Amino acid sequence: MAIKLTTQTLPEIAAKARVPQYDRSALRPGILHFGIGNFHRAHQAAYLDDLFSTGRDFDFAIIGTGVTEHDGRIAQVLSDQDLLTTLVEQEAGRSAARVTGSMIGTIGPTDRDRILETLADPAIRIVSLTVTEGGYFINAATAAFDPQHPQIVADAADPDHAKTVFGLVIAGLKRRRAAGIIPFTVMSCDNLPHNGAVTRNAVVGLAALSDPAFATWIRDNVAFPNGMVDRITPATGEREKQLLADEFGIEDAWPVFCEDFRQWVLEDNFPAGRPRLEDVGVQFVPDVTPFEMMKIRILNGGHAVIAYAGGLLDIHFVHEAMEHPLVAGFLEKIETDEIIPVVPPVPDTDTSAYFALVQRRFANPKIGDTIRRLCLDGSNRQPKFIIPTIADRLAKGLSITGLALESALWCRYCYGTTDSGAAIAPNDPNWDRLKETAALAKDDPLAWLAMEDIYGAVGQNAVFRAAFSEALTALWRDGAAATLTRYLGA
Numbered sequence: 340m341a342i343k344l345t346t347q348t349l350p351e352i353a354a355k356a357r358v359p360q361y362d363r364s365a366l367r368p369g370i371l372h373f374g375i376g377n378f379h380r381a382h383q384a385a386y387l388d389d390l391f392s393t394g395r396d397f398d399f400a401i402i403g404t405g406v407t408e409h410d411g412r413i414a415q416v417l418s419d420q421d422l423l424t425t426l427v428e429q430e431a432g433r434s435a436a437r438v439t440g441s442m443i444g445t446i447g448p449t450d451r452d453r454i455l456e457t458l459a460d461p462a463i464r465i466v467s468l469t470v471t472e473g474g475y476f477i478n479a480a481t482a483a484f485d486p487q488h489p490q491i492v493a494d495a496a497d498p499d500h501a502k503t504v505f506g507l508v509i510a511g512l513k514r515r516r517a518a519g520i521i522p523f524t525v526m527s528c529d530n531l532p533h534n535g536a537v538t539r540n541a542v543v544g545l546a547a548l549s550d551p552a553f554a555t556w557i558r559d560n561v562a563f564p565n566g567m568v569d570r571i572t573p574a575t576g577e578r579e580k581q582l583l584a585d586e587f588g589i590e591d592a593w594p595v596f597c598e599d600f601r602q603w604v605l606e607d608n609f610p611a612g613r614p615r616l617e618d619v620g621v622q623f624v625p626d627v628t629p630f631e632m633m634k635i636r637i638l639n640g641g642h643a644v645i646a647y648a649g650g651l652l653d654i655h656f657v658h659e660a661m662e663h664p665l666v667a668g669f670l671e672k673i674e675t676d677e678i679i680p681v682v683p684p685v686p687d688t689d690t691s692a693y694f695a696l697v698q699r700r701f702a703n704p705k706i707g708d709t710i711r712r713l714c715l716d717g718s719n720r721q722p723k724f725i726i727p728t729i730a731d732r733l734a735k736g737l738s739i740t741g742l743a744l745e746s747a748l749w750c751r752y753c754y755g756t757t758d759s760g761a762a763i764a765p766n767d768p769n770w771d772r773l774k775e776t777a778a779l780a781k782d783d784p785l786a787w788l789a790m791e792d793i794y795g796a797v798g799q800n801a802v803f804r805a806a807f808s809e810a811l812t813a814l815w816r817d818g819a820a821a822t823l824t825r826y827l828g829a
Contacts, residue, residue: 355587366400369464371404373468373504374471381597388439399464414445418445427597429705451507455511465613472530481795486544524609527565542557562610566603567603567631570602572595598706604627607625647751648666652820653761677741677742681731681732758818776789
């Protein structure tokens with residue numbers, strides 16, 4: 340029978356998994372984190388758990404919170420198991436379980452007063468965020484903060500009752516300034532180009548709508564370091580809970596499964612202080628831009644490449660897509676011919692070797708990552724992971740045949756059926772709009788590119804319009820398998 344995860348059962352669980360070797364009662368809060376989902380617990384929380392195991396920086400433990408009902412559900416589950424998480428790190432030939440204990444408190448999303456009190460606490464020196472790519476209120480066409488978003492408009496009209504994470508951050512900073520407390524550093528851990536700058540634009544942009552002088556103060560006094568984060572971390576379902584119970588004998592209501600690989604590159608800009616994360620593998624650099632562009636375009640762009648091809652071919656798992664010669668071949672050709680050649684040089688890094696590592700990671704059969712997860716939220720991800728590469732190649736007069744096909748595959752997927760006729764359940768916050776537009780594009784491909792908030796100027800480029808139209812017409816006429824075969828043959 341599986342052992343329920345609690346502080347009391349850790350000695351028994353230690354025979355099955357690595358458990359914290361430090362005194363959790365000695366930990367003190369130093370970080371308030373918004374968004375305590377799987378990626379945070381596989382990445383930032385795991386790095387801090389490793390750091391605490393070295394016996395240092397016990398004053399940088401995590402208080403977890405959020406602004407969504409989902410955050411509230413996770414907080415309740417974690418509270419019921421003493422804020423412990425079982426992390427299962429997997430490679431093709433091995434799996435290892437560990438229990439992390441770097442989180443020492445949670446605050447539910449409805450407890451706004453406690454969130455603000457914690458933000459104003461001098462002990463909190465870092466406020467970190469994992470609120471997804473779509474959580475930063477960005478206009479995809481302009482790549483700028485969108486002050487017209489309904490949630491932003493609501494917070495600007497009533498800043499004393501802000502509901503967005505950025506409204507709460509502003510309110511916390513105001514309390515600190517009034518009390519003469521140094522501002523905390525705001526650290527995004529989301530997978531965005533220039534995520535620190537994007538976060539600063541959101542915070543300053545929202546503040547400017549109700550208090551322009553305070554917005555200027557934030558711009559001049561608050562640090563927003565950029566960072567690149569990486570670890571493939573699928574969603575948790577009943578499959579993962581049962582695997583944990585069967586293979587390790589541990590009962591965890593919300594375990595996290597992930598690959599063994601992880602990476603974190605950060606700009607060293609923490610005026611209020613930070614933990615010595617370099618001791619556990621975090622790379623601090625003056626400029627994270629080359630690293631994040633490499634990762635976002637090669638890895639995240641690669642995910643998009645295999646996602647919609649795999650989805651239309653009724654492939655369920657990512658590793659199964661990598662076993663399919665058409666999907667794996669599509670990934671290799673588009674990366675080699677179109678993506679990698681326009682990725683700028685990265686210090687001490689061979690981008691071809693990096694892509695080979697990405698291929699191995701995608702092919703890991705233990706992860707259980709799904710094609711559907713990769714297809715999720717294309718309306719937010721395509722403008723960040725694919726369209727900038729198209730724009731760069733068009734500006735240089737280079738071919739975009741493969742990238743146009745990737746965009747056409749996304750459009751065809753959003754029609755709502757696979758090539759076999761199976762229905763595709765809604766898989767995007769803007770699914771209704773995408774599905775309606777994809778239906779129009781079946782007869783008029785340019786209707787898809789008319790979504791200016793997604794494609795911007797790229798959608799008006801004659802070369803891209805022609806290549807996209809040809810690719811989408813071929814997908815409808817011949818199907819995904821035949822279209823991919825022809826592309827690979829070319």
